[in-house]
Amino acid sequence: MDVVPAAAGTDESSPSNDDTPRNGGSAKAAAADLNTCVAVDIGTAGGGRQDADATVVGEEEEQIVCCGRRLSKERVGWYMFDWANSPIYTVALALFLPILVKSMAEDYAYGSSLQSCSDDAMCGRNGCDTPATCTACVPGRGILEWVGSEGAYREIEQKGVEFLGVEIQAISFATTMISVSVVAQVFVFITFGRYGDFGRWRKNLMIIFTLIGALPCIGIVFLDRPSLYWLGGVFLITINVGLGSSIVFYNAFLPILVELHPKVRRAEPSAHEGRDQHPQLDQPATAAATDFTGLLTRSLTEKGSGAMAERVREACEPRACRSHEGTPRRSYVSASPSFELVSRSLGGLFSPGRRWRDANKGKADDGDTSTEQGSFELELEKRRKAFRTPQLTQEVLEVMRRAEDVSNEMSTLGIAIGNAGAFLCLVGAAALQFAATNDDNGRLADRLSTALSGLWWLCFSVPTFMWLRAHRGPPLKGAGGWVWLMGWKGTWEIICQARMYDQVLMMLLCFYFYSDSYNTIASVGVLVAQSELCLSSVALLFIIFLILICANLGGIFFLWLQRRLKLSTKSMVLVVLTIYLFIALWGSLGVVPGSTVGFKNPWEAYLFGVLHGFGLGAVVSFSRALYAEFLPPGKEAEFFALYAVTDRGSSWMGPLVTAVLYQTTGEMRWIFLYLLVMVALPMVLLFFFVNQRKGELAAGRLEAVRQAISKPDAAAPAAKTATSC
Numbered sequence: 001m002d003v004v005p006a007a008a009g010t011d012e013s014s015p016s017n018d019d020t021p022r023n024g025g026s027a028k029a030a031a032a033d034l035n036t037c038v039a040v041d042i043g044t045a046g047g048g049r050q051d052a053d054a055t056v057v058g059e060e061e062e063q064i065v066c067c068g069r070r071l072s073k074e075r076v077g078w079y080m081f082d083w084a085n086s087p088i089y090t091v092a093l094a095l096f097l098p099i100l101v102k103s104m105a106e107d108y109a110y111g112s113s114l115q116s117c118s119d120d121a122m123c124g125r126n127g128c129d130t131p132a133t134c135t136a137c138v139p140g141r142g143i144l145e146w147v148g149s150e151g152a153y154r155e156i157e158q159k160g161v162e163f164l165g166v167e168i169q170a171i172s173f174a175t176t177m178i179s180v181s182v183v184a185q186v187f188v189f190i191t192f193g194r195y196g197d198f199g200r201w202r203k204n205l206m207i208i209f210t211l212i213g214a215l216p217c218i219g220i221v222f223l224d225r226p227s228l229y230w231l232g233g234v235f236l237i238t239i240n241v242g243l244g245s246s247i248v249f250y251n252a253f254l255p256i257l258v259e260l261h262p263k264v265r266r267a268e269p270s271a272h273e274g275r276d277q278h279p280q281l282d283q284p285a286t287a288a289a290t291d292f293t294g295l296l297t298r299s300l301t302e303k304g305s306g307a308m309a310e311r312v313r314e315a316c317e318p319r320a321c322r323s324h325e326g327t328p329r330r331s332y333v334s335a336s337p338s339f340e341l342v343s344r345s346l347g348g349l350f351s352p353g354r355r356w357r358d359a360n361k362g363k364a365d366d367g368d369t370s371t372e373q374g375s376f377e378l379e380l381e382k383r384r385k386a387f388r389t390p391q392l393t394q395e396v397l398e399v400m401r402r403a404e405d406v407s408n409e410m411s412t413l414g415i416a417i418g419n420a421g422a423f424l425c426l427v428g429a430a431a432l433q434f435a436a437t438n439d440d441n442g443r444l445a446d447r448l449s450t451a452l453s454g455l456w457w458l459c460f461s462v463p464t465f466m467w468l469r470a471h472r473g474p475p476l477k478g479a480g481g482w483v484w485l486m487g488w489k490g491t492w493e494i495i496c497q498a499r500m501y502d503q504v505l506m507m508l509l510c511f512y513f514y515s516d517s518y519n520t521i522a523s524v525g526v527l528v529a530q531s532e533l534c535l536s537s538v539a540l541l542f543i544i545f546l547i548l549i550c551a552n553l554g555g556i557f558f559l560w561l562q563r564r565l566k567l568s569t570k571s572m573v574l575v576v577l578t579i580y581l582f583i584a585l586w587g588s589l590g591v592v593p594g595s596t597v598g599f600k601n602p603w604e605a606y607l608f609g610v611l612h613g614f615g616l617g618a619v620v621s622f623s624r625a626l627y628a629e630f631l632p633p634g635k636e637a638e639f640f641a642l643y644a645v646t647d648r649g650s651s652w653m654g655p656l657v658t659a660v661l662y663q664t665t666g667e668m669r670w671i672f673l674y675l676l677v678m679v680a681l682p683m684v685l686l687f688f689f690v691n692q693r694k695g696e697l698a699a700g701r702l703e704a705v706r707q708a709i710s711k712p713d714a715a716a717p718a719a720k721t722a723t724s725c
Helices: 027-045 073-113 171-195 201-222 226-251 254-259 262-267 269-277 282-303 308-321 337-345 374-387 394-435 444-460 462-467 484-495 502-532 537-565 569-591 602-628 634-651 655-664 666-688 692-699 703-710
Strands: 002-004 063-066 068-072 133-138 140-147 153-155 160-163 166-169 392-393 721-723
Touching: 063 073, 068 073, 073 160, 073 171, 073 201, 073 226, 073 254, 073 394, 073 444, 073 462, 073 537, 140 308, 140 502, 160 171, 160 226, 160 337, 160 374, 160 484, 166 171, 171 201, 171 226, 171 484, 201 226, 201 444, 201 462, 201 634, 226 634, 254 394, 254 634, 337 484, 394 444, 394 537, 394 569, 394 602, 394 692, 444 462, 484 634, 502 537, 502 569, 502 602, 502 634, 502 666, 502 692, 569 666, 602 634, 602 721, 655 666
Parallel strands: none
Antiparallel strands: 002 063, 063 068, 133 140, 140 153, 160 166, 392 721
16 A cells, blocks of 8 residues: 655745734725735645645645555545444444443352353253253243242342442343443533534544543453453443544544545536636635635625724634734634635624624624624524525536535445444454353453454554544634533533524434434344344344345445435435334234234344344435534534434433333333334424425535525526525
């Protein structure tokens, strides 16, 4: 694998800002001030790589040569993180780690009094042919204790273990730790998610949480005594929190990489205009800055100079047009710099949900006495009018479709690469299960398999840390006081400003329901296969292999189907959810008296693995891609933290309802009726209340879209237009 160096940029020359009147008393001076700020903020980015972590939009992408093909080095680094972390889900958290922690707690609580029946003993619904007292799986009844002296089954006597002074049943110790980890995840997501939008913290936090999760996963190999069950519980919580948090910041790179993808950049009409006007600044963002500066100049001329000139200076401050030494500072290209500057100057028209304070804080300014709330309502109404009937040319719509295609392609490819990595790691773990010598208490094979997944995660994350650029945001010090509460404050602001984020919040509401449905379907399917059908560990392992293989096949098939039929990402989410609707209907047949299907036969477990796998990769991929299109620039990490909170926040519902229904009816298949509602309801909400085009326009991630919204009448009358759906 060879590295192809990036092509050299243009000469680094940006207008000096020393002579620019920072305190201009006229609209023209304020506009010139913004011109200087934009030139300083963006102009230096065209002059070659000064910082390995900075995003240089004007340069050719740095590439690597692999298998005779040239690949983007940064995007390969992004894909590698999915390859690295997916085995943690499949090998550690879904298989060996909960079993290991549960076994350690049971061994400590019961000692040698709780033993499984030997393989030679034939156990069925009516009993076992052994005089010993042991545990066995009874089809339809689950794990029971066989008392040979009495010749009958009985429920296992519950014993507890202590964790932080609280007694927990040994059998449910692992599931309790998973529940605690979910609560911890929600707290960490909200607290730290917003930090990823500042400075280099998006990448730094991804590295930190990877280490927090991977090192305990490797350290599991040293837990060789049942008395260390409590440490196993701590490790389980830490691994789950580290994995979920690192993926929040990993996902936050997706919309940025899509925006900078060559296919999207080449489709941007503003890119070509900008190069003609400013050849020394060979980047699409600079062209947009030129157009937006003209727009701002007209706005300043119409409205006067006082407060607007102050807004221009205020817009420059967060971008740090000057460093402390007085020299120009590099651009933070986590979002388009020109868009960020002008959106601040115009009062947040293109920045969803931000209440930019009035420069005079409510004081009269040329007869304008509007308060901050009034300004917010005014800008909200402007946005509603702009997004209600934007006349978008076919050229602009093509840019939006191109970005949608790239987002789906990258998301699907990432999931597929992750599943491939999980498959290979699972093969290694299966080999360890057969090769390792287990003692009764050490569970050596489970510990080695879990440690293998942690080592895999840590080692294969290194290319990501090396090749994925930081895509800096504004400095964290500009966030104000109470830094540790910044994430909670941001979440509250999003909720309060729901009207600005209506499409984002409706998407999150739908995702809240259907993510719980497919996660619960996965866990219920395994539980039914294990307790109701009494499938062996080898059979369960084979089903997991089926799920991984079919997940990749399903992702590829549905991506092909989308391109073939030219369906939107929202439509693809609905199409894939029909698979889970069918699974829920199929499972519900099991409660019908006299029915011979509905998870009552071993072959149905294998069919379940095929269907669940076929839909899993696609629904995760398309959901992530659709949500990424709705995110405002510069707030990717904060919003993907909410995405993760939504996913984990609903994870308690399915298990709770499963437990209640099982205790009430003694039949686990009743849960499929609940899942039927949890799939059908979000499908209805998604179909009627989520407008994909409206969400994309509200986010304004693409230069062509922002220009179309800011100048709706700019398109020539003869141009072919289309109204957003």
